Amino acid sequence: MAKQHLAAIEYIRGISMLGVIGIHVGSQYLMNPASNAHLTALFEIATRFSVPIFFFISAFGIFYNMDLDKPFSYRRFLEKRSRAVVIPYLVWSLFYLLHDGWLYNVGFPAPLSLASLLFFGNAKYQLYFLVLLIWFYLLMPLWIPLVKRIDGKGLFLLFALQVAFDYFSSFNVPFNTMVYSMENSVLKSFLLYRLNYWVLHYVFxxxxxxxxxxxxxxxxxxxxxxxxxxxxxxAASLAGLLGYYYDLLAFRGYTQMDAINTAHQLCPLGIVYTLGASIFFFTFFTEQHYPQSLNRLFSLLGKHSYFAYLVHPFFIGYMMLALERHGVILTAQKALAFYLVTVILSLAAAAIVRSAGERFPLLNMLTIGVAAAKKK
Structure with missing residues (x-):
């Protein structure tokens, strides 16, 4: 028997995509020396659930549709997930490498550099998420028995271990000093870019x-x-993370850039906030105590979230070049407009390509891993 469709998963994807775009627009806004700390908090702190919540709904979708009483076909699972993630990851990585090589006149990377860029997800700044997701899929035989056997106490222990591990990785001064001072460039890269492929940062x-x-x-x-x-x-978890951010600014002398690089999703309060946001949005979209007419908007955002997530740096890059060419600095008002335009352009591009992909199915397969519907 097919399980009921959970619209909450699709809607959360859309909200997460909006949050990720906010983070990347916020990075551009911080180039303004007079950036508003409160708008920075909106762009960079309130949105910090956006990347880890993708792992939450990815796992939810996998296990919701999985019969744990039946044998797990690892090969079939990887084939399906490769279509959905690996193919789009490689296509978009090559697109950005070719495009940026031409636009910034840096050329295409040499074979060893290309291998490094693809392994770590550094072809463009948003692509590392797909590398982490691929590693989660590759390690699926570990997650199935863990999910089957874990209970409330186990989850609490896992949460505590997650906080300890992420704190060590992010804030342990001797460890990070050692990494940055390494002379072995290969080992240094593996440790320096650990956030891009160490799934241990998001296991909980x-x-x-x-x-x-x-x-x-x-x-x-x-x-x-x-x-x-x-x-x-x-609300309390969001207030806690925001309070930490403002404390760094007001009492510890941090710059806004330093503060957002400290009050992030891997700090203890950030992990609590991710948990709070995950449960909140699932509840909000499941219970739906809001005008039902909004579901069309949430569905639209969710449907096109994957493509919008992958393409939005393209539009951010060109709009920033245009602003720089005309000497325009992102003020608060301009940054909000910049964000809105980025979202609209990304969604419009997603809708256009998705529509074209209905006539040319290979297009959707390559860009978002969606196969053509089988004819009855």
């Missing part, structure tokens, strides 16, 4: 996504019976 959010999918009936009851607590926890 992935596992809890799978756990809630396996125990979905209990999760439904929890969402229905504890909405106020869920919403309060989300």
């Amino acid at each position: 959010i992935f596992i809890i996504g799978g756990y809630l999918a396996v125990h979905f009936k209990e999760f439904q009851s929890f969402m229905r019976d504890h909405q106020k607590i869920i919403y309060l926890f989300f």
Whole structure:
């Protein structure tokens, strides 16, 4: 029996895509020496759930549709996920390498550099997420028994270990000093870009996504019976991360750039915020205590989120070049308009290519890993 369609997964994808674009627009806005700290907080702090929540819904979707009582076909799983992730990853990586090589007159990388760029997901700044996702898929035989056997105490322990590991990776001064001072360039790259492929940074959010999918009936009851607590926890976790950001600015003398590079999704409060946001958005879109007419917008965002996520740096790059050519600095108002235009252009491009892909199925397969529907 087919399980019910969960619109919440699709809607969360759309919200996450908006958040990721916010983070990358915020990076451009910070080039303004007089950037507004509150707008920076909106672009760079409130959106920090955006990348890890993708791992949450990815795991949820996998385990929700998986029958754990049946044998797991690793080969079939990898074939399916390769179409959805590996092919688009390679296509978009090559696109950006060719495009940026031409635009910035740096040429195409040499074979060894190309291999490094593809392994670490450095062909463009948003592509590392797909590398992490690929590693999660490759390690699927580890996650299945863990999700099947873990309980509440196990999740709490995993959360504590996640906080400890991420804190060490992000903030341990001797370790990071050692990495930056390494003379072995190969080993240095493997450690320097560890955030791009070490799934250990996001194991907790992935596992809890799978756990809630396996125990979905209990999760439904929890969402229905504890909405106020869920919403309060989300608000408190957001307030905590924002408070940390403002504390860094006001009392520790951090710049806005330093503050956002400290109050991020891997700091302890960031992990709590990711958890709060994941449960909140799933509850919000499941219970749907809002005008139902908004579902069309959420569905549109979700449908085109993958392509928009992959293409938005293209539009950010050209718009920034245009602004620089005319000597325009991103003020708060211009940054908000810049964000809106980036979202609109990215969604429009996604819709156009998706439509063209219905006539030329290979286009959708290459760009977003969607195969043509089989004719009945």
